[in-house]
Amino acid sequence: MTLESTRPQAFADSSVGYVVDPDVWELRLYVAGQTTKSLIAFENLKRLCDEHLPGKYTIEVVDLLTHPQLARGDQIVAIPTLVRRLPHPIRKVIGDLSNVERTLVGLQLRPAKT
Amino acid sequence: MSQIVDAFSAVENTLPKAPTGIAGLDEITGGGLPRGRPTLICGAAGCGKTLLAMEFLIRGVIEYGEPGVFLAFEETAEDLAQNVRSLGFDLQQLVDQQKLVVDHVHVERNEIEETGEYDLEGLFIRLGYAIDTVGAKRVVLDTIETLFGGLTNVGILRSELRRLFRWLKEKGVTAVITGERGDGALTRQGLEEYVSDCVIVLDHRVSDQLSTRRLRIVKYRGTLHGTNEYPFLIDETGISVLPITSVGLQHQVSAERVSTGIVGLDAMLGGRGVFRGTTVLISGTAGTGKTSMAAHFAHASCHRGERCLYFSFEESRDQLMRNMRSVGVDLQHWVEQDLLQIHANRPTSQGLEIHLVTMHKLVAQFQPRLVVVDPITNFLRLGSQTETEGMLVRMIDFLKQSGTTAVFTSLTHGGHALEQSESGVSSLIDTWLLLRDIELGGERNRGLYVLKSRGMVHSNQIREFTLSEAGVDLKEVYMGPEGVLTGSLRLAQEARERAATTFRDQEIERRERLLERRRKLLEAQIAAQRAEFEAEEAELLLGISQERGAADVLLADRFEMARSRMSEVTNHTPKNHTRKSLPPGAYT
Known part of the structure; x- marks a missing residue:
């Protein structure tokens, strides 16, 4: 995985407010060990996906403590970070995902409030 | 320069330092940045x-064998590599050699949504x-402050940064x-709060x-450091900081004398020229031959086989070489032999400090024994009197430190007192x-005198100095009732004196002849008188002897007569006769 392939500005510029019903959702959750924040984030994500994307999603949990080299690829700074790898463009939601509304906005399942 | 390092490092051996390898910076920090601290x-x-x-990072790898990590929040690795390539560093090569990691951390606000608690563990793990x-x-x-632009939760960022440091x-x-x-703080997000061991402020000011x-160390905990603002330069070899503000007065002095390149001038300076490592100022009004004189210094230095660095702020390199050829100084010859470097530059091309850094750097590179700055007056246009003086003090101190002789020329403007040097540097000289010009008899001639020369006997005379194809020549000037005579008047005076001398010689000769004649006359008179006397004497003696002869005859006759008469006096008369004839007084 090279730096270039994950540089997402190009997509971000063309992104519309939200995505309507694509078929494949590839999500990746970056954590650092089994911390409370990580566990809460995972539970929140699971619940949200089951509710809004039933049967259309995959969640990959990446523990940076065991794979530190992966942090660079997705430009991970904060923990936990949820990365929407598909559909394009790449989106990130950082934090424990406790605010469902904001998470949905972050994943572009809801239009952002203006 | 090395003395500063010694001074700083001697005080504290406790705080370990990581040398930066950046010229000058290690001097003012006393050895580098605090090791193991931010x-x-x-x-x-x-x-x-x-x-x-x-x-700091690259030199760490190359010069000190310390691998490094560059976490770039603003530029990509490619951009960075490109930026330092111009300084001769191959970033990619160091990365390939596993000596350096360049990681571009990109946080794009548009693609990030924040919800709930998070920390920057990801950054920690990456780093x-x-x-x-x-x-x-x-x-x-x-x-790192770029993070504040990418993430909104300032509370989390602050505590995480604290944790990071x-x-x-x-x-x-x-x-x-x-x-x-x-605004009003060292950094936008107050990073100085967290990083409290060493803070360095860089500044880029534009005036005129x-x-x-400029660079300044605001704080450096637990160590002695230079507190001034130091100018620095970015050029093809990277950053150079000028560590000297004032080296102080501890420099070694030399008793060695170096020739000025002008025989007459050497003679005026106690016969042997100036001390090595001292500062010579040649000041004068326009067209008095300052540059020519400075070129003679340079020429003499190269002739001794010692390198000379010539900063020309009025003439280009070629122009200087051409012009000096007309006074019999072939500078090109020395340039070709790499004994002379001429740096021609307009003073206004860069700021005062940068000039100083450049000169400092060139001196450090070329290691000359003589430095000529022609002229120093032009720097006044770049800064105030104080700034210019400050710069010259630093320049002079630096040169003295390395035992380099310095020759400065200074242009005095008409109307000013001659002794007033424009840059007020007299005490440093x-x-x-x-x-000076001497205007006399419809001519303008050049005069030279030694205003001061520390530590040596020097002439107090004003000399006329002439420029010709054979170089500079110093001539005696004539001081008469009409004042100093120079140029044609001097030549006329010389002719008059020659005539007077000839006349005097002839007069003496004439008198000697007269004396001789008199003596001969007198001797002739003496001889004549003596001859006269001798003749007289001879005559007198003759008379005397004739008289004496006549008396004897008379006596004899009388004796004969008496004998014939058989008188009684016969017994004793012959005795009487004998006795009477002996004393000469008997006749008178």
Whole structure:
């Protein structure tokens, strides 16, 4: 995985407010060990996906403590970070995902409030 | 320069330091940045923060064998590699050799949504991984404040940054954190609060359209450091900081004398020229031959086989060489032999400080024994009197430190007192030669005198000095009732004196002849008188003897008569006769 392939500005510029019903959702959750924040984030994500994307999603949990080299690829700074790898463009939601509304906005399942 | 290092490092051996390898910076920090601690480098945009940090890292790898990590928050690895390539560093090569990691941390606000609690463990892991990969000893975070633009939760950011710096310290890496200067504070986000061991501020000021970069160590815990603002330069070899503000007066002095290149001038200076390592000022009004004289100094230096660095601020290199050829000084010859370097530059091309840094650098590179600055007066246009003086003090101190003889020329404007040097540097000058116009008899001639020369006997005379194809020549000037005579008047005076001398010689000869004649006359008279006397004497003697003969005859006759008469006196008369004839007084 090279730096270039994950540089997402190009997509971000063309992104519309939200995505309507694509078929494949590839999500990746970056954590650092089994911390409370990580566990809460995972539970929140699971619940949200089951509710809004039933049967259309995959969640990959990446523990940076065991794979530190992966942090660079997705430009991970904060923990936990949820990365929407598909559909394009790449989106990130950082934090424990406790605010469902904001998470949905972050994943572009809801239009952002203006 | 090395004395400063000694002074700083002698005081504290306790605080270990990581040398930066940047010219001058290690001198003012007393050996480098605090090892194993974070250092904050802040300044406005474009003042050279990233470059300084990068040079610290690269030199760490190349010169001190300490691998490094560059965490770039603003520029990509490619951009960085490109930026330092112009300084002759191959970033990619160091990365390939596993000596350096360049990681571009990009936080794009548009693609990130924040919800709930988070921390920056991801950054820690990335940095930790990079450090472990190459075994890094040095880390640069450039510019970490960018995170404040990408993430909104300032509370979390602040506490995480605090944790990050603590973590870096625990890791034992020497870290450099750059920060953009904010309003009224050193950095926008107050990073100086967290990084409290060493703070360096870079500044880039423009005054009169000339820019000058400056560096200042705001704080450096637990160590002695230079507190002034030091100018620095970014050129093809990276950053050079000028460590000297004033080296002080501890320099060694030399009793060795060096020739000025002008025989007559050497003679005026106690017969042997100036002391090595001293400062000579040649001041005078326009066209009095300051440059020609300075060129003679340079020529003499090269002739001794000693290198000379010539800063020309009025004439181009070629022009200088051409013009000096007309007074019999072939500078080109020395340039070709690499004994002479001429740097021609307009003073207004760069700021005062940068001139100083450039000169400092060239001197350090070329290691000359003589430095000529022609003229120093032009610097006045660049700064105030104080600034110019300050610069010259630093220049002079630096040159004295290395035992380099310095020759400065200074243009005095008409109307000013001749003794007033424009730059007010008189107290810094060891030997001051003053060139002046002497206008007399419809001519303008050049005069020279030694205004001062410390530590040697020197002539108090004003000499006329002439420029010809054979070079500079010093002539005696004539002081008469009409004042100093120069030029044609001097020549006329010389002719008059020659005539007078001839006349005197002839007069003496004439009198000697007269005396001789008199003597001969007298001797002739004496001889004549003597001859007369001798003749008289002879005559008298003859008379006397005749008289005496006659008396004898008379006596004999009488005796004969008496004998014939048989008188009684016969018995004793002959006795009487004998006795009477003996004393000469008997006749008188």
